[in-house]
Amino acid sequence: MKRFGIQVLLLVLSCIGEVGLAFFYRRHETVTEVKTFGSRSEQQEDCKHNKAMPLRPHRVSITEFGAVGDGVTVNTLAFQNAIFYLNTFADKGGAQLFVPAGKWLTGSFNLTSHLTLYLDTGAVILGSQDSKDWPVIDPLPSYGRGRELPGGRHCSLIRGYNLTDVVITGDNGTIDGQGAVWWDWFRNKTLDFTRPHLVELQDSQDIIIANLTFLNSPFWTIHPVYCSNVRIQNLTIISPLNSPNTDGIDPDSSSDVCIEDCYISCGDDVISIKSGWDEYGITYGRPSSNIIIRRVIGQTHTSSGLALGSEMSGGIKGVHAQDLQIFNSRRGLRIKTATGRGGYVKDVYISNVTMKNVSVGIVFTGLYGDHPDDRYDPNALPDIQRITFKDIIGDEIKTAGSVEGIQNAPFKDICLSNIQFNVTSEPFWNCSYVGGFSESVYPEPCTELQPQIPHDSPVCYSSYVSSTCKDI
Numbered sequence: 001m002k003r004f005g006i007q008v009l010l011l012v013l014s015c016i017g018e019v020g021l022a023f024f025y026r027r028h029e030t031v032t033e034v035k036t037f038g039s040r041s042e043q044q045e046d047c048k049h050n051k052a053m054p055l056r057p058h059r060v061s062i063t064e065f066g067a068v069g070d071g072v073t074v075n076t077l078a079f080q081n082a083i084f085y086l087n088t089f090a091d092k093g094g095a096q097l098f099v100p101a102g103k104w105l106t107g108s109f110n111l112t113s114h115l116t117l118y119l120d121t122g123a124v125i126l127g128s129q130d131s132k133d134w135p136v137i138d139p140l141p142s143y144g145r146g147r148e149l150p151g152g153r154h155c156s157l158i159r160g161y162n163l164t165d166v167v168i169t170g171d172n173g174t175i176d177g178q179g180a181v182w183w184d185w186f187r188n189k190t191l192d193f194t195r196p197h198l199v200e201l202q203d204s205q206d207i208i209i210a211n212l213t214f215l216n217s218p219f220w221t222i223h224p225v226y227c228s229n230v231r232i233q234n235l236t237i238i239s240p241l242n243s244p245n246t247d248g249i250d251p252d253s254s255s256d257v258c259i260e261d262c263y264i265s266c267g268d269d270v271i272s273i274k275s276g277w278d279e280y281g282i283t284y285g286r287p288s289s290n291i292i293i294r295r296v297i298g299q300t301h302t303s304s305g306l307a308l309g310s311e312m313s314g315g316i317k318g319v320h321a322q323d324l325q326i327f328n329s330r331r332g333l334r335i336k337t338a339t340g341r342g343g344y345v346k347d348v349y350i351s352n353v354t355m356k357n358v359s360v361g362i363v364f365t366g367l368y369g370d371h372p373d374d375r376y377d378p379n380a381l382p383d384i385q386r387i388t389f390k391d392i393i394g395d396e397i398k399t400a401g402s403v404e405g406i407q408n409a410p411f412k413d414i415c416l417s418n419i420q421f422n423v424t425s426e427p428f429w430n431c432s433y434v435g436g437f438s439e440s441v442y443p444e445p446c447t448e449l450q451p452q453i454p455h456d457s458p459v460c461y462s463s464y465v466s467s468t469c470k471d472i
Contacts, residue, residue, distance in 0.1 A: 053167055053208060056116050058095035060086065062104065069102020071126060076107040076133060087112040094165065099123045099173065107133025108196070111160040111168075119173020119212060127157045127177040127198070127218070131185075134196045140225060142253055142276030142284035142314060144372050146194030147219075148186070148245075154196035156223070163204040174213040175199070182218035183243050195219035195245075205229050215239065217246050221266065225252040226286060235262045241301040243267035248298065250274055253286040253314050259293045269334075270298030270326070272307040273316055275343065278376040281313025282342045288314070293321040304334040305358075306350065310368040312382065313343040320349050327356040332394065334363040335384060339406060340371055342380035347461045348387045355394035361421050362389060362401040364411055364434065381409035386461040387436075390417040397421045400443050405433030415453055415460035416441050 060082060063069075067078035082097050089095040094114030101122030107130070111117065119125065128134070134154040139145045146153040157177055160166055177198045185191045198217035201207050203226045213236040214221050221237050224230045232249060239246035248264035251257045252274040264270045275281060275288045298305050305326030308316050326332050332355045335345055355361055364384070384405065400421045405411035414436030421428075423443055431446035437453040437460060438445050453460055 053169065053210075054094060054114075054116070054165065056096040056114075057093040058086070058089045059098055060095065061098045061100060063100065067104060069100070069104050071103030071105055073105060074107065074128060074133070075104050076109060076128070079106050079109040083109060083112050083115070086115055090114045099125065099170070106157070108135060108155040108157055108159060111158065111163060111166055113163045114165045116167040116169065117158070119170030119175070121171045121173065123170065123173035125157075125173075125175045127179070129178055129181045136193050140202075142281045142286065143311070144277065144280035147277075148194040149191060150373075151193055153194035154218075156197040156200035158199045160201045160204050163201065165206045166201065166204060167208045167210075168199065168212065169208065169210045170212050172211060172213060174215060176215040177217045179216040179218040179239065179243065179246065186244055197221065197223045199223065200225065201227055201230075203227070207231065208233075210234050212236075213238070216243070219245055220247040220250045222249045223252060224254045224257065227251075227254040228256050230254060230257040232257070232259045233261055235264075237262065237264040237266060239266045241265065241267055241299070247272050251288055251291055252276075252311075253281075253284070253288055255287075255289045257288075257291045259291075259296065261295045262297075264296065264298040266298075266300055267302060268300060269303045269307040270300055270305045270329075271296065272304075272309075273319060274309065274311040275314035275316055277311045277372050278313055278340050278342070279380070280372065281311060282380060284314055286314045287343075288316045290318045291320070293319075293324070295323045297325040297327075299326070299328040300330065301328065302330055304331040304363070305329055305355075306332075307334045307336060308345050308348065310336040310338060310341070310365075310370065312337055312345055313341050313380075315343045316345045317347045319347070322350070322352050324350075324353045325355075326353065326358060329355075329357075330359045331363045332358045332361045333389060334365065335387065336363075336365040336368045337382040337384065338366065338368040338370070339378050340376035340380050341382045342377070344383035344385075346383065346386045349390070349461050350388070351390040351392075353389075353392040355392070355397060355421075357396045358394060358398075360399045360402055361392070361394050361397045362403065362416075364403040364405065364414070366404055366406040366409075366411065366433065381406060383409065384411040385413045386459070387411075387413070388415040388417070388461045389419065390415075392419045394421040397423050398425050399423065399430070400428045401430070401445065403429070403431045403434045403446070403449065407433050410434055412436065413459045413461075414449060416445060416449060417453060417460075
C-alpha cells in the first residue's frame with residue numbers, strides 16, 4: 001500500500017512539470033519513502049556520516065575583483081584573479097569565494113585547494129557562449145582522445161586538478177552552462193574538439209558539491225574523474241530532454257563517492273558510472289569503486305536512470321544504489337559494455353526502485369560498440385558478474401528486461417528478487433549469453449534467470465559488503 005502511494009505521488013508530481021517537481025523534491029525530501037530491506041547495514045548506506053562542510057576563516061566576494069553581475073560583462077579574469085588570491089590562504093585554513101545575487105558571465109576557471117565556492121540565493125554563474133572562453137586541454141589518459149572527437153577537449157566551465165578539500169555549494173544558487181550553442185555545433189558537426197563538461201574535478205580528493213542548481217550543460221554535467229572521497233548532495237540538474245549527451249552525474253575512475261537527494265532531468269543518462277575507454281582505460285587501470293547512490297529522482301527520454309558503462313575498462317565494483325525513482329525514460333537500470341572494453345562490472349546491489357513510463361526496465365548490453373580507434377583489442381572481454389537487483393516495481397513498462405551478454409564472456413550471477421513490472425507489450429524478457437537466479441519476479445524472467453536464488457551461497461551480491469564511504 002505504501003509503494004502504491006509513492007506511485008500516485010510520482011504521477012501527480014510529474015504532471016506539474018520538471019521545475020515544480022525539482023522544487024517539491026528539494027524542499028520536501030520525504031517524497032522518497034525510505035523503506036527498509038535486508039540487514040541493518042543495508043540501511044547504513046548513507047552520506048550523513050561524512051564530516052560537515054569546512055568553515056573557512058577567510059572570505060571575499062567576487063565583486064572585490066571587479067566582477068559585474070549584469071549577465072553581459074565577461075568576468076573570467078575576475079574569477080581567475082580571485083582564486084589566485086585565495087590560493088594564498090590554502091595553508092591558513094582555506095577561504096571562501098562568495099558569489100552574490102546577479103548573473104555572472106564567465107569562461108572557464110580553475111579552483112584551488114581548501115576553497116569553498118559559494119553561490120548565494122539569486123546568484124547565477126553563466127557559461128560564455130564563445131568557445132574561445134573554454135580553452136582546449138589534453139584528453140584524459142584513460143580515454144586517449146576526446147570522447148567525441150580525436151585530439152583534445154574543451155575545458156569545463158568550473159575545473160579543478162590535483163586538489164584537496166574543495167566545496168562547491170550555496171543557498172540554491174545556479175550554474176548555467178548555456179549549452180544550446182554547443183548542442184547546435186555538435187548537431188551541425190562544426191566542432192573541432194570534444195564539448196566541455198559543466199564541472200570537472202580531476203585527480204582530486206575530499207570534494208563536496210551540494211545545495212545548487214545546474215542547468216544546460218554543454219556535455220556531461222558533473223564529472224569527478226580520478227577522484228576519491230566525493231560527496232554530491234541536494235542538487236537539481238536540468239537540461240532539455242533532447243539535448244545531446246547531457247548526463248547528470250558521471251563518477252569516472254573514482255572511489256568513495258556518495259550521491260544523495262538529487263533531482264535530475266537531462267538528455268542522456270541520469271547517473272552513469274564509468275572508468276575509461278578500451279585500451280586506454282585498461283592501461284590506466286583505475287576502477288570506480290564504493291559508489292553509494294540514494295534518494296534520486298530522474299528522467300531521460302533517450303537513455304537510463306542509472307547506467308554502469310559503457311566506458312568501464314578500468315573496472316567498476318562495489319556499487320550500492322537505493323531509493324531511486326525513474327520516470328518517463330527510455331531505460332530504467334542499465335549495464336552496458338562491449339568486446340574490446342576489457343575491465344569488469346561486479347558486486348553491484350540496487351534496491352528499492354520505482355519506475356513509471358519506462359520503455360525497458362532492466363537492460364544489460366554486451367554489444368554496445370563505440371570505440372576510440374581501431375587499436376582496441378577485440379579479445380579484451382569484460383567480466384560482468386554478481387549483480388543484484390531487488391525490490392523494484394514499475395508501472396507502464398513496455399518491456400521488463402533485455403539481458404544480452406557476450407558469447408565468449410557470458411554475464412553470470414545476475415540475481416533478481418522481488419521485482420514486479422506492469423508490462424504493456426511482449427516479449428516480456430529477452431535474454432542471451434547470461435546466467436543467474438531469481439525469486440518473486442513478475443513477469444517471469446527468461447529461462448536463463450529462472451533458477452531459484454541459493455540462499456546458502458554467496459553468488460548473489462549483498463549490500464552488507466563494503467557498504468559505507470570513508471569520512472571526508
